[in-house]
Amino acid sequence: MKPAFFHRLVENRNLSRDKIGILLLFAIGVTGHLIVFMIPAPLQILAPQVPMLAPQDWPGSYIGEEKRGFYQSLYLSQDSVNAFIDQTLVWYANPDENVDRWNQLDPETYNGWPILERRMDTDQPVSYLACNPDLSCSPPQCWYLAYWGHWFTSVFFWRQSDEDLLRQDIHQLIPRIDQLLMSAPDELCFWFLCTSGNEVRNKNRE
């Protein structure tokens, strides 16, 4: 009697151990699935903190291409008039690096175009405006570069024709760009994860 009882006991114990294992694996699997497929895309949460222009800043425009490297194009199509803005945004963990990179820029020209306006105020972003030498030629185009704290931005303005409209775009959007830069947070945070991690800093330096 005894060996049969022990045999059954061991069998039962193995069976319950097997069931516990199955339950544990199932729990890990379901939890993993919930995390992997339910975790929200951090960019959507971070996006309001990123000081980029949005279609509402340039009425009638729409987002053409959105990239992860904080690069965005806004397009404007009204009948035959076509225009676009390409904005690149860089976040530096160390704002001194931002200043260093800025100081490496040629103070007279940008991409071979003369710098028409420059601002060196301390209470506003430091900026350059460089345009192609003959704006009356088609297509008129300009670069606006600015930095403030951790943030650097370069904005490329392009119009198929009409220099005046390009100037209008520039004068309409530059204050908004400056405002966005100045109101941007020093570091991006997603839940408890902030950009101050050393690994991220090294990545940004690369």
Next chain:
Amino acid sequence: MTVLLIAVGLTCLLPLLLLFVMPVGAFYTLRSWDQTLNWEASFILASSVAFLGYFRIQDILAPPLPIPAYLHWALTILAILSPICIAVAWLRWNGVKGWLCLLLFPLVPIGMIAIWLLIEFPFNS
């Protein structure tokens, strides 16, 4: 050219291996069509879900987002392991031999590569 030949070779061989050779081997061990079919279906489903999870994680956590590397790796591993865990639990519940269930752990990542190769090479050109 050599890389392309290897890729095309793998694209042909891996699905053949996973869809035909492995089930035959499993059938020889299990001696049951039900369990073999169960194993193969679990394997294909786990590989597909792991593939989707892996690319979802790569997609939403791509640099330069402020995600520490350890978290990125943990989520990537979780994306691959969680469907395997469910598949193993399901197979074990249905009485498939333990070692054959655990074989999914090394085989599902290979299945993911096979799915990726199938999507990348024959259909992408």
